[in-house]
Amino acid sequence: MRELLSEGIRSTPASFVRGILKVAADPSIISFAGGLPNPISFPQDALSESMQRIVKDYGSKVFQYSLTAGLPELRRYIAQRYKAKHGLDITEDEIIITTGSQQALDLIAKVLLDRGDGVVVENPTYLAAIQAFSMSMPKFYPVDLNDEGMDVDGLRRALENDVKFVYAIPNFQNPTGLTYSAACRERVFAALDERDTVLIEDDPYGELMFGGTRLPYIGAGRLKNSILLGTFSKTCTPGMRTGYIVCKNAELMKHISVAKEASDLHTNIFSQYLIYDYLTHNDYDAHISRITELYRKQADAMISAMRKYFPPTVGYTEPRGGMFLWVTLPDGMSAMSLFPKALENKVAFVPGDPFYVDRKDANTMRLNFTNADCATIEEGIRRLGAILKSQ
Amino acid sequence: MRELLSEGIRSTPASFVRGILKVAADPSIISFAGGLPNPISFPQDALSESMQRIVKDYGSKVFQYSLTAGLPELRRYIAQRYKAKHGLDITEDEIIITTGSQQALDLIAKVLLDRGDGVVVENPTYLAAIQAFSMSMPKFYPVDLNDEGMDVDGLRRALENDVKFVYAIPNFQNPTGLTYSAACRERVFAALDERDTVLIEDDPYGELMFGGTRLPYIGAGRLKNSILLGTFSKTCTPGMRTGYIVCKNAELMKHISVAKEASDLHTNIFSQYLIYDYLTHNDYDAHISRITELYRKQADAMISAMRKYFPPTVGYTEPRGGMFLWVTLPDGMSAMSLFPKALENKVAFVPGDPFYVDRKDANTMRLNFTNADCATIEEGIRRLGAILKSQ
Numbered sequence: 167m168r169e170l171l172s173e174g175i176r177s178t179p180a181s182f183v184r185g186i187l188k189v190a191a192d193p194s195i196i197s198f199a200g201g202l203p204n205p206i207s208f209p210q211d212a213l214s215e216s217m218q219r220i221v222k223d224y225g226s227k228v229f230q231y232s233l234t235a236g237l238p239e240l241r242r243y244i245a246q247r248y249k250a251k252h253g254l255d256i257t258e259d260e261i262i263i264t265t266g267s268q269q270a271l272d273l274i275a276k277v278l279l280d281r282g283d284g285v286v287v288e289n290p291t292y293l294a295a296i297q298a299f300s301m302s303m304p305k306f307y308p309v310d311l312n313d314e315g316m317d318v319d320g321l322r323r324a325l326e327n328d329v330k331f332v333y334a335i336p337n338f339q340n341p342t343g344l345t346y347s348a349a350c351r352e353r354v355f356a357a358l359d360e361r362d363t364v365l366i367e368d369d370p371y372g373e374l375m376f377g378g379t380r381l382p383y384i385g386a387g388r389l390k391n392s393i394l395l396g397t398f399s400k401t402c403t404p405g406m407r408t409g410y411i412v413c414k415n416a417e418l419m420k421h422i423s424v425a426k427e428a429s430d431l432h433t434n435i436f437s438q439y440l441i442y443d444y445l446t447h448n449d450y451d452a453h454i455s456r457i458t459e460l461y462r463k464q465a466d467a468m469i470s471a472m473r474k475y476f477p478p479t480v481g482y483t484e485p486r487g488g489m490f491l492w493v494t495l496p497d498g499m500s501a502m503s504l505f506p507k508a509l510e511n512k513v514a515f516v517p518g519d520p521f522y523v524d525r526k527d528a529n530t531m532r533l534n535f536t537n538a539d540c541a542t543i544e545e546g547i548r549r550l551g552a553i554l555k556s557q
Numbered sequence: 558m559r560e561l562l563s564e565g566i567r568s569t570p571a572s573f574v575r576g577i578l579k580v581a582a583d584p585s586i587i588s589f590a591g592g593l594p595n596p597i598s599f600p601q602d603a604l605s606e607s608m609q610r611i612v613k614d615y616g617s618k619v620f621q622y623s624l625t626a627g628l629p630e631l632r633r634y635i636a637q638r639y640k641a642k643h644g645l646d647i648t649e650d651e652i653i654i655t656t657g658s659q660q661a662l663d664l665i666a667k668v669l670l671d672r673g674d675g676v677v678v679e680n681p682t683y684l685a686a687i688q689a690f691s692m693s694m695p696k697f698y699p700v701d702l703n704d705e706g707m708d709v710d711g712l713r714r715a716l717e718n719d720v721k722f723v724y725a726i727p728n729f730q731n732p733t734g735l736t737y738s739a740a741c742r743e744r745v746f747a748a749l750d751e752r753d754t755v756l757i758e759d760d761p762y763g764e765l766m767f768g769g770t771r772l773p774y775i776g777a778g779r780l781k782n783s784i785l786l787g788t789f790s791k792t793c794t795p796g797m798r799t800g801y802i803v804c805k806n807a808e809l810m811k812h813i814s815v816a817k818e819a820s821d822l823h824t825n826i827f828s829q830y831l832i833y834d835y836l837t838h839n840d841y842d843a844h845i846s847r848i849t850e851l852y853r854k855q856a857d858a859m860i861s862a863m864r865k866y867f868p869p870t871v872g873y874t875e876p877r878g879g880m881f882l883w884v885t886l887p888d889g890m891s892a893m894s895l896f897p898k899a900l901e902n903k904v905a906f907v908p909g910d911p912f913y914v915d916r917k918d919a920n921t922m923r924l925n926f927t928n929a930d931c932a933t934i935e936e937g938i939r940r941l942g943a944i945l946k947s948q
Binding site for chain 1: 560561562563564565566569570571572575591592593594596599601604605608609612616617618619620621622623625656657659660663667668669670671674685688689691692693721753755782790794795796797798809811812814815816818819820821822823824825826827828
């Protein structure tokens with residue numbers, strides 16, 4: 167069997183998170199392990215209305231094959247929203263709809279990576295990005311995160327190598343919940359300016375801001391090889407798998423389009439019509455406000471409970487948005503080795519290991535606060551605190 | 558720019574068909590170029606009913622993240638259908654739902670191919686399979702097709718090389734419309750039996766049979782490394798991008814599942830619930846009968862018109878199912894060079910070239926008969942005949 171398999175797939179780790187989803191689906195377990203939006207964030211009634219309307223308005227078009235780049239109306243809507251919210255000057259031709267943001271990572275790897283090419287990632291970073299890039303067997307250059315964002319000195323050192331792209335999640339990062347400061351953004355921009363290196367700004371959580379001022383993108387609209395990724399998974403519905411790539415480099419987009427054709431021809435067109443109709447018949451911003459208000463309360467509940475139940479030797483981030491926070495245990499304590507004990511005590515988290523390209527038995531863990539109510543969050547953190555105190 | 562791009566993407570051709578879709582969308586052009594099902598094949602009213610029902614029955618589950626392998630109920634339905642129709646003994650664990658069949662080709666390439674690995678394809682073959690496999694830069698071994706199916710002596714010669722898999726479309730092949738005879742199927746099976754080489758039987762058109770007896774699969778249920786691909790695109794809706802992989806080799810499926818995770822996490826779950834609900838609340842076989850009856854008439858109309866309008870030096874296949882037929886022009890006549898003239902005369906086809914891995918200026922063309930009514934088909938063939946006669 168082994169000799170049949172490609173080297174790429176043998177280098178690609180299975181997802182720890184998806185692997186434990188079945189375990190965590192046990193209703194007696196309080197799970198902070200997944201990355202599921204709260205079902206309340208799905209505008210279910212409005213989407214049901216939109217379904218009826220698009221079948222009536224567009225007929226067989228919503229069921230037929232369609233364009234590789236995606237529904238022009240939806241791409242135009244996305245472009246206009248970036249203009250309105252961020253002052254970015256984007257046209258529909260600079261947007262390709264993808265089958266969730268995850269596919270964007272796969273397409274970018276296909277278009278840019280040969281074996282051994284350099285990829286800079288945050289340390290820690292989104293585990294399924296590690297997966298998507300690993301298929302191409304790149305060399306990873308992890309750059310540490312701190313409270314300000316990416317360690318820019320570390321980034322500059324990494325860029326001395328042959329690096330095809332830098333992959334960053336500057337807003338409410340997965341897994342840490344950290345957000346790059348305005349100063350850090352400028353310094354990352356300066357490190358990449360005048361270079362061919364592509365900057366991928368993955369922004370699935372940017373809309374989930376609990377308050378404060380929206381910070382500008384690092385590369386979007388400024389760097390010649392900037393790629394911005396977005397999605398409707400966290401603000402509308404993840405089950406519909408609708409994300410997108412924004413990139414003003416036409417040559418790069420031509421190749422991404424070929425990779426998209428080869429990968430799945432085009433993204434589900436029914437979903438694209440559905441989301442477009444939803445966006446244009448409802449107050450999307452009001453809906454997002456309801457979600458962020460909910461998540462802010464849940465994040466507060468988690469942080470309050472950690473203050474109450476965690477030993478003082480345990481640190482954690484206090485995100486101002488997004489879906490996750492990051493716990494740091496005392497040096498030398500392995501979160502992975504705590505995991506079976508946590509399951510015994512009916513609480514689940516993701517140990518830090520799968521978020522690193524270069525660490526094992528890390529003393530960190532990711533907690534998701536979006537998919538449980540405040541009372542459940544408190545009870546889960548109480549259970550986790552008891553385990554941590556017993557170590 | 559060039560130095561940024563991967564060698565894989567630089568080796569991957571853009572799709573000629575998708576490239577001309579915009580041209581062919583001009584309503585004054587009669588297009589035999591696409592591969593679009595007739596919109597009448599979409600059970601639009603029944604799907605609209607199913608939409609309402611699944612939101613009511615399953616609530617937020619149809620909008621949430623879901624399992625990588627796909628909806629268990631849908632996989633069970635598919636397994637039971639193969640049991641009932643083909644006597645195949647398959648369980649839901651031996652099925653992974655994919656984002657259209659196209660994604661299955663991408664996943665298989667990822668899991669099996671390193672650069673330079675051998676891939677046997679029919680000559681000609683499905684152009685987007687060439688695309689999907691090209692990303693991995695394999696060595697293609699094209700094997701000729703004849704009226705019986707694959708040239709098995711050619712296949713045996715090709716198998717003397719290091720070949721990871723054989724890719725075949727035994728039923729109503731795209732692009733030729735040819736179907737392997739029972740004897741040819743047995744001979745292909747014998748050539749692959751006792752080998753590790755994977756046989757991929759891609760079967761998007763098998764249900765679209767105009768009459769006669771269903772022939773058995775070559776490898777499914779018999780070869781240890783058999784992969785069978787299916788889809789709901791031709792019998793229900795292509796816009797929903799719902800296909801699947803059937804494979805009894807658990808080790809291979811484990812790796813395909815990791816590749817699927819890395820590619821798009823999972824296939825649109827709303828669509829999976831929708832198709833499952835449609836299948837279990839309607840008479841799917843009766844629906845398929847209506848489609849095949851329609852397509853049989855359209856194929857007959859095309860063949861009758863070709864008899865009437867084509868010069869006798871031009872040959873063509875007479876498919877007993879599927880969506881396409883294949884025209885062979887006199888030796889030395891390039892279908893590609895006729896293409897601009899055809900557009901001038903408001904008729905479009907796909908020249909043979911993109912279906913070959915080793916030919917240019919081929920004297921062949923693919924015609925699609927599913928997406929125009931009989932009168933339009935006759936008029937299009939009349940226009941095409943006039944061009945052919947003027948050569």
